Amino acid sequence: MKRALNFSSGPAMLPADVLRQVAAEMLDWQGSGMSVMEMSHRGEHFMRIHAEAQQDLRDLMGIPPNYRVLFLQGGATLQFTIVPMNLLGLTGHADYVTTGEWSRKALREAQRYGDAREIASDEANGFQTIPSPDSWTRSTNAGYLHLCSNETIGGIEFHTLPDTGSTPLVADMSSTILSRPIDVSRYGLIYAGAQKNIGPAGLTIVIVREDLLGHALPGTPALLDLRAQADADSMINTPSTFSIYVAGLVFQWLKRQGGVATIEKQNIAKARLLYECIDQSRLYVNRIDPAVRSRMNIPFQLSRPELDKAFLEGAERAGMEQLKGHRTVGGMRASLYNAMSIDGVQALVDYMRQFERQHA
Ligand SMILES: *Cc1c(COP(=O)(O)O)cnc(C)c1O
Numbered sequence: 001m002k003r004a005l006n007f008s009s010g011p012a013m014l015p016a017d018v019l020r021q022v023a024a025e026m027l028d029w030q031g032s033g034m035s036v037m038e039m040s041h042r043g044e045h046f047m048r049i050h051a052e053a054q055q056d057l058r059d060l061m062g063i064p065p066n067y068r069v070l071f072l073q074g075g076a077t078l079q080f081t082i083v084p085m086n087l088l089g090l091t092g093h094a095d096y097v098t099t100g101e102w103s104r105k106a107l108r109e110a111q112r113y114g115d116a117r118e119i120a121s122d123e124a125n126g127f128q129t130i131p132s133p134d135s136w137t138r139s140t141n142a143g144y145l146h147l148c149s150n151e152t153i154g155g156i157e158f159h160t161l162p163d164t165g166s167t168p169l170v171a172d173m174s175s176t177i178l179s180r181p182i183d184v185s186r187y188g189l190i191y192a193g194a195q196k197n198i199g200p201a202g203l204t205i206v207i208v209r210e211d212l213l214g215h216a217l218p219g220t221p222a223l224l225d226l227r228a229q230a231d232a233d234s235m236i237n238t239p240s241t242f243s244i245y246v247a248g249l250v251f252q253w254l255k256r257q258g259g260v261a262t263i264e265k266q267n268i269a270k271a272r273l274l275y276e277c278i279d280q281s282r283l284y285v286n287r288i289d290p291a292v293r294s295r296m297n298i299p300f301q302l303s304r305p306e307l308d309k310a311f312l313e314g315a316e317r318a319g320m321e322q323l324k325g326h327r328t329v330g331g332m333r334a335s336l337y338n339a340m341s342i343d344g345v346q347a348l349v350d351y352m353r354q355f356e357r358q359h360a
Helices: 016-024 044-061 075-087 101-110 226-231 241-257 260-280 305-317 342-358
Strands: 067-072 093-098 115-121 145-148 169-172 189-193 204-209 297-302 332-335
Touching: 016 241, 044 067, 044 241, 067 226, 075 101, 075 169, 075 189, 075 204, 075 226, 093 101, 101 115, 101 145, 101 169, 204 226, 241 260, 260 297, 260 342, 297 305, 305 332, 305 342
Parallel strands: 093 115, 093 145, 145 169, 169 189
Antiparallel strands: 067 204, 189 204, 297 332
């Protein structure tokens, strides 16, 4: 059997242990006589899977009791709509920080529903850093402040949180959730598509402080109304049952690894290994301000772009897949989510050094 070293930004690599368990339980989930795919979402078996996955996520992230955990669909992109629809009603205004492609998309979508203001952007410099929070032109009456915790395409991550006072912080955590401990109580709402660092596509996680529910704009569809979803325990309609099941297995796997604090240490070591390789080389370049470099998604360019094709072909021959950078950035990108082992990163670094020597 062949298992690629998969550096995809998402859908991304999953822990082999989890995939093995899914395979073993595929035809008969724990004596139920059926696959999780075939179960009623309101039946006893799936209700247990759903509740356990919620509880394990609460344990892993230390989610306080006054927060609701929702398992929705539509990806992070639908949350770009759901967030303003549900929260613009708080004061009629919201502040958005633009640090790359995803936060810009979130802003544009919010602007369709009301007064979403861009209060900071590094776009003029090609998104190489996060503008200092002192320079943000914050509104006095914003109902929330939106940011993207980790820009998956640009490779920029918030390593410290801005102090937003009493203004709820709303964060797109699609590509950094569960990669490091966070203090959930500092956020009003957190959302993340599952297919980066959690499980299969089709599941979107929302963690929302209870007092922020119930402010949806008139005309908000029930499926997009977080109050209605919370009241129905995310089951107004059929949820993405199989994705929730696999995500639940990933949560259990993470607990067995020692939880998020342990995985963070590994993630720091993995990212350091690759950034050191890039910084020590003459061929590879990462242009992001070192203070905000992402641990999860590491873009790098070849100073001789004519070698891009040979680099990617050689990588594939060595079993390393999906290293091509996003079309808007070019070059390469290695995503080092939780399921990527340090040995996998070492293999990439060994290949990069060897490739550089060959082409010196
Ligand atoms: C992948 C990604 C998205 C889009 O996710 P979908 O689930 O495809 O809608 C949004 N934000 C960030 C930070 C992402 O990494």
